[in-house]
Amino acid sequence: MTDAAPAVGVVHTRVEWIDTDASGIYHNSTVTRFVEAAEARLMAERGLDGYFPSAPRVRYEADFDAPLFFGQDVTAMVTLAHVGTASMRWEFEIWGEEFAGRPRVRAARGSYVTVHVGADHDPSAGIPRSRPWPEEWVTALSAGRP
Numbered sequence: 001m002t003d004a005a006p007a008v009g010v011v012h013t014r015v016e017w018i019d020t021d022a023s024g025i026y027h028n029s030t031v032t033r034f035v036e037a038a039e040a041r042l043m044a045e046r047g048l049d050g051y052f053p054s055a056p057r058v059r060y061e062a063d064f065d066a067p068l069f070f071g072q073d074v075t076a077m078v079t080l081a082h083v084g085t086a087s088m089r090w091e092f093e094i095w096g097e098e099f100a101g102r103p104r105v106r107a108a109r110g111s112y113v114t115v116h117v118g119a120d121h122d123p124s125a126g127i128p129r130s131r132p133w134p135e136e137w138v139t140a141l142s143a144g145r146p
Helices: 030-045 135-142
Strands: 008-014 057-064 073-083 087-096 105-115
Touching (some): 030 087
Antiparallel strands (some): 008 073, 073 087, 087 105
């Protein structure tokens, strides 16, 4: 990465009933959906339409700091922390906005790693081998919009 501002994706969404248990508190797995929505927004903004089929997650780590509730507005943010030859490390934060007298609170934070396998990999051939990121992707994520 260059000294340019880091690539950041942000999405504003809401905790839906399907995201919760019977008490109306969100499932921890919902964090993944929020994070991927923010990542997808960033990739769309940067014109990287072929990213998801060729960049599986190989590591995911999350700390859960506070519950989120059915109907609560949420802000999800992902930041590209490091670009390697064939991997990227992302950091994320999920924030529950002010809700029912409760203040805005960070609900979760963590990181994950994606690896570039290329869109032409054959899933039936076993575990794909990583390959370098396309230079235009690195440029789009490190220098701003293409």
